[in-house]
Amino acid sequence: MSRQTGTIIDKTFHSEALQEEVPLLIYLPPAFSPLYKYSLLIAADGKDYFQMGRIGRVADRLLEEDKIENTIIVGVPYRNSEDRWDKYDPDGEKFEAYKRFLARELLPYLEEEYPTYHMGMSRALIGDSLGATVSLMTALDYPHTFGKAALHSPLVNERVMEAVEQFSYPHLMHIYHVIGNKETAVETTRQDVIDFLTPNRELNLLMESQGFPSFFEEIDGGEHTWKSWQADMERTLLWLFGK
Numbered sequence: 001m002s003r004q005t006g007t008i009i010d011k012t013f014h015s016e017a018l019q020e021e022v023p024l025l026i027y028l029p030p031a032f033s034p035l036y037k038y039s040l041l042i043a044a045d046g047k048d049y050f051q052m053g054r055i056g057r058v059a060d061r062l063l064e065e066d067k068i069e070n071t072i073i074v075g076v077p078y079r080n081s082e083d084r085w086d087k088y089d090p091d092g093e094k095f096e097a098y099k100r101f102l103a104r105e106l107l108p109y110l111e112e113e114y115p116t117y118h119m120g121m122s123r124a125l126i127g128d129s130l131g132a133t134v135s136l137m138t139a140l141d142y143p144h145t146f147g148k149a150a151l152h153s154p155l156v157n158e159r160v161m162e163a164v165e166q167f168s169y170p171h172l173m174h175i176y177h178v179i180g181n182k183e184t185a186v187e188t189t190r191q192d193v194i195d196f197l198t199p200n201r202e203l204n205l206l207m208e209s210q211g212f213p214s215f216f217e218e219i220d221g222g223e224h225t226w227k228s229w230q231a232d233m234e235r236t237l238l239w240l241f242g243k
Contacts (some may be wrong), residue, residue: 001130001145003061003064004030004060004064004095005030005032005056006029006030006032006056007027007028008025008026008027008028009025009026010024010025011023011026012024013105013106015101015105015106016105016199017098017101017104018087018094018097022076022106023076023077024046024075024076025046025050025074025076025077026072026074026075027050027055027056027072027073027074027186028072028114029063029071029072030060030063030064031160034114034115035115036070036115037070037116037118038069038070038071038114038117039072039109039123039241040071040072040074040114040117040122040123041072041110041123041124041125041126041240041241042074042076042102042107042123042126042127043055043074043075043076043131044101044128044130044131044132044135045075045078045084045129046074046075046076047077047078048077048128049073049075049126049128050075052226052229053072053128053230053233054228054233055075056073057073058233058234058237059073059237060235062234062237062238067238067242067243068237068238068241068242069122069238069243070208071241072114074106076102076106079153084133084191085130085189087132087133087134088127088130088134089133089134089155090134090137090157090159090160091159092234093135095137098138099134099137099138099142101140101146102125102138103141103142103146105169107145112214120143120144120145120146120147120172121147121148121174122147123145123148124147124148124150124168124240124241125139125144125146125149125150126149126150126151126152126240127150127152127154128151128152128229129155130154130155132148132149132150132153132154133154133155133156135149135151136154136160136163136164136175137159137160139172139173140163140164140167143169143172143173146176148174148176148240149174149175149176150175150177150236150239151175151177151178152228152229152232152236153179153183153196153224153228153229154177154200154203155194156199156202156203157199160203161199161202161206164203164210164212165206165210167210170207170210170213172243173209173212173213174212174214175207175214175215175219176214176215176236176239177200177203177204177207177214177215178217178218178219178229178232178236179196179197179200179201179218179243180196180218180221180223180224180228181218181220181221182221182222183197183222183223183224184196184197184198196210196224197218199207201218202218204239215239219232
């Protein structure tokens with residue numbers, strides 16, 4: 001018997017904060033019905049999570065096995081590498097606007113369109129690398145809006161560490177955090193070579209000392225690629241929305 005698959009809908013959303021049309025990929029679970037309530041996962045690097053991360057296929061299987069809550073997954077793709085830096089980098093020109101877009105524009109739109117639980121712990125943000133950075137920073141800015149964040153190899157700098165250190169509500173924020181143990185010399189799209197591993201270890205220690213409910217693991221043999229993150233997708237979804 002073939003597995004039921006969810007539906008992925010392409011939409012476009014006009015953002016006043018960003019002053020642009022933002023493409024969306026919206027995954028609705030198999031047998032989606034407006035009669036039920038759904039948890040919500042919003043993914044930076046949205047197209048990558050669906051294509052390379054295969055997050056929809058993983059969700060299909062876990063839903064069929066009744067291992068995760070009914071969940072709608074919304075991917076927000078980036079246009080190109082410069083657009084990604086502008087929106088996801090803490091020093092990017094559109095970084096503040098992108099966080100506002102997620103919390104004050106996209107979320108209200110999604111909750112008007114779809115039957116979701118209007119609770120922080122039923123809403124999560126996810127991203128890889130810079131996408132993980134902006135997901136974490138958005139969650140820290142809006143802790144009563146987003147109760148969970150999943151971080152695949154975030155870029156961690158002083159601004160990130162300061163935001164975590166100064167965060168007043170660590171008990172409200174559940175963090176899933178993985179980093180590959182080979183991520184010591186990662187070449188970025190700007191041709192910089194960055195040690196991701198050491199700052200991520202420091203971030204984990206800071207989160208532990210601050211009292212964040214969190215999960216952290218160094219992926220053995222893990223590199224800064226989708227091969228590592230895709231292999232981790234099942235555990236990520238189980239941690240975020242497992243039954």
